[in-house]
Amino acid sequence: MTRRIVRTSIQLAVLLVTILLIVLFLDNQFNVLPEAIHNALPAHHPGLVITDITVATCSTLNLLSSCKLDQNKWHRVEKDLYLSKGWLSHAFIHIERKRESELKETDRVILDVRIGSLDPVTSEKNQGAERWESRQAGIWLKRTSKHRDADKNIAVTAVDVLFGSDSVEARPGWERTPQALILPDVGGENQGAYLTVRRGPPHEVEKPTLHVNSNGRFKILQVADLHLATGPGLCRDPEPPSKDNGGKCDADPRTFAFINRVLDDEAPDLVVLSGDQVNGETSPDAQSAVFKFASIFIERKIPFATIFGNHDDEGSLSREALMQLTHSLPYSLSESGPTNLDGIGNYYVEVHARGQSSYSALTIYLLDTHGYSPDERQFRGYDWLKKNQIEWFKTTSQELKTSPSHSHYTHHHMDMAFIHIPLPEYRNVDEMVIPATGKQPENPTAPGFNSGFRDALVEEGVLAVSCGHDHVNDYCSLSKSAVGKPELWMCYAGGSGFGGYGGYGGYVRRVRLFEFDMNEARITTWKRVEAGSVERRIDEAIIVDGGSVVAV
Template sequence: MAGRNMFVRRPWLGRISSLIFPVLLAWIVILVLVTKFTARPQVALHVSSAWHRPVIGPYTSTAPAEDSAESIAEVDVSSNPMALVESMAGVHAYAPLQPNILPLYNITIGTCIPLVGCIVDKIDDHGLASGWIRVDKPLRSSSAKKLGKLARVGANPSYWPQVTRALFYRRAYGLDGTRIVDIRSVSDVEAKPEGPGWHKVHVPMRIKMAWNKAPQTYLYFRTATPEEHDKPITELAITYGDNPSLPQFSLAATLSAEQPASHLYARRTVHVHPKTPQPKFHANGTFTILQFADLHFSVEQQACRDVADVGACRSHNDTLALLEQWLDEEHPDLVVFTGDQLNGQGTSWDEQSVISLWLAPIIRRKIPWMALLGNHDAESGFLTRHAHIEFLAQLPYSLTRAGPREMHGAGNYDVAVRSPNADQQELLTLWGLDSGANAKPTLTHPWKGLRYDYIHQDQVEWVLDTMLRRAPAPWPYTPPAQLFAYPPGTNKSQLGPRRLAQDALRNARPPGIMFVHIPIPEAFDAVDHDASGRALISGVREEKHQRLGGQAERGIFAALASVRSNETLGVQLFVHGHMHNNDDCRRIKGTWICFGGGASYAAYGKVGFPRRARVYEVGSYGQTIKTWHRMDNTTDRMQETELET
């Protein structure tokens, strides 16, 4: 009786026990299916977490003052190859942007199972080579698409909620052994590679179920000795869709013809990425910045939005053509991407494939660039915000920095723009701050997504501390040659050595421009007027108060205003993206706030409102700012305005 009563009182035990058996049975079936196709001895690897890239060290404020190389030079391994080999001997993690001359000598395909890890071939190398290194994305785009849409699933396949196939390679410890020099993808119905040195990876690239009759596809790789003088493969990367490869990579094989296609890229010749040139004013006292806002690119080309003829428009192609046109018209000293380069929303499910698309025109022209993350950049894909910004920081000509790790957000950093003279004085500070995505729920706003995120107090304190740590320098800046110049017609013998009157100068910290994706709340405050009563506004504002008017909280604007003085010139201009149909500049409480306007056909806009990019010309060595727009319907400068301080 007691036992029956106990059972009646706990009906949930029966329900749980009825679920456990089918779940365990299904799991056993999955294990049998995925291990059935791996014929050789195997070992399970529990691969560690996301994007195994070297840590980029503690954040150091401002760019270095010294000049840096403009060209990309091949790594010279002939003079002292072992020094570089020894320095790389411990680099046995996947880091595709790090130069590495150590060749790959073996590849295989592993099966990655949730909660288990990846099962790969077990080969005894007698300690002569590194362990298996996993290329951090699935082989098939269909798997990557499902995982990427979940957002920030990370690179650890133990956490991926589906069985996938992944590519693994082994890197040699030295330069004198056999190395991989070619890779091909071949299906069962195609001719197999013939000749010496070819090897087959016996694990197929697709997990084939009994009902799937499609032919299997296998990888083949060719190895050679150093005496054969074939360039070895030193790194591999997977990209999805018809997008450019990472810098220095070339197509090795198409892994899957499904749409979007999966491509395997290889790096053979090792280059050292160029050191990003130190931003400097020109001798005429100018420095030009080109802002691209809200590209909203995806892995696959999406339909154009808010255009008169959708059928005649290709969102990626036509937007990239615009960017190329504006770059060639302006020849900027710096390009700033102010967030939402990626569309998020389930379409930019592999960040790397999209990043290579929008950066290609900039890297090809060797233009220094900065980037911020917007609210959509981390909505889907494999990377956290920090991993995303660290990836951007390692690309050629990038001034992007991850910033202090312990602080709110990813991508809080500053860049110094210096004089072109030997004194290297900092004349302008460019600030990038991460405004996040959605504010966390609070008692007054319990639902996540009701409000946008904002610049938090620790970010504010970091900006003030970093700004005030700069030593004041003579201002306005005068080139050294002018300080010692005589006025025309002066009798030099009577006056002796000449120096500009010091009372015309003062010591001050340089002015700054702050780039933030989501607009600060003050962008919607009352505008200033000049002495004649004219409102200090230039441009159009189509979008007004969106989700309580930009960021959820105030703080950064008032804090910066409080430290502005004759000794601290402070931030003169805030630059925003986010609202694609706003392109205005307005002065509010003595500080200018400008919107870039949407630059992309892949993003929302408005029919009749041209896509545009904003240009900022800082003149007189940092004393003046002029701005104008480039638009898709004219080659003229539009809305040219002097920002009166």
């Protein structure tokens, strides 16, 4: 009996070791393990500088080729330069990094990186210890000896990869190379790989504090369903159709031309991105998509807050990774929220009274409505807000109401909420919900299960909630009680991005704005559209007056 146990144990051990070796071999060749298992490049390691950069290329036809170099020397940036779309090839950036205190006399530190097919020394002479050196994929490195690295603020300390001819670098202190890496059979520059580097230590990012303006007003721009791609992307149902470039319509540039115009015209105090910023299926590098939308707000120094839709995490990053990335950026107020709640991105943003007051004038609640139904047999379609999220909202609301910052504020305190997927009450068509502004071309795709969040909003005195998800719905409806008392405004923003569907009879992309007038305890809402009546507000309506919900 003992021999049998020993023999079986040995056989199991041999089998497990064999399986492990096979998995490691396959991962070494084809990167089959999840990225979370790999040692991804951290944004910064204190005291580290980059001493070399190279590219490792492997072929799917040659099982002996490897995309991993010696791990004792090289660190791999876990982004396939072919975005895992190469039929025959994969390629990865590898970097060599060392602590400043461990640099040897023979080590060379990178001061600059360029991409091109020509030697940079044709325009710049190699002088002294600084030399340009060539690497694969058209990379040129300017490296200097340790002794010449007197100014550590110019040494390259971090390296990353972004994708797309329209990609931008949103992180302070980082710079993207103007040219894409030179790779064979990459499929054009629209999704080409670009190196981006940081020099010196990471910049500290301070979170802005929101205040009502000196005129007693605060304006929120809600941008719903950007559906950004890796690269410019292709327009879906563009209206009006593009007349330039042979009728070809690049989705993201046209989307940002619209959003930039609204930002310049309206000058909002806060932008709320209410989900589906990233179009998962066309965005194999979600980081590049995030940086594209964040950069336009960072450039204008406009604070922004994000929640997720059902498509954001269908690309290369999970909800957790997306929120960590967005949270780290300048002017971002985005938060993961309590870890004991369902979802990522359950949090609130306080808007303080005018001046330098610490008193709260407005609370904005943002909650994660998740993605698809966890019980398709009983409740088809989409997921719903969970009990612990609703309890958190109620508890938080009650705690804030009794806090000194709220109770000492002498004016009306007006609260609002933003979600992605509409609540079940959005599809009520009886007299309890009265469509007041805008249109409803498509049936609301609300979850089949009602977890009671609308009632919780009413109980806590929230005046309005606004969502996205259904791109061509752009109405506000008034939810009323059983006795006909107005209780809650429920609004749609309308889809803004050309990477998402439009259709439904020539739908024009749009965004929604909310202006809070604290002097009159009034909320006014309107929309701006991408084409047609571009210079004016449409469907403008006062939905709250004197601190109370009103019928339009």
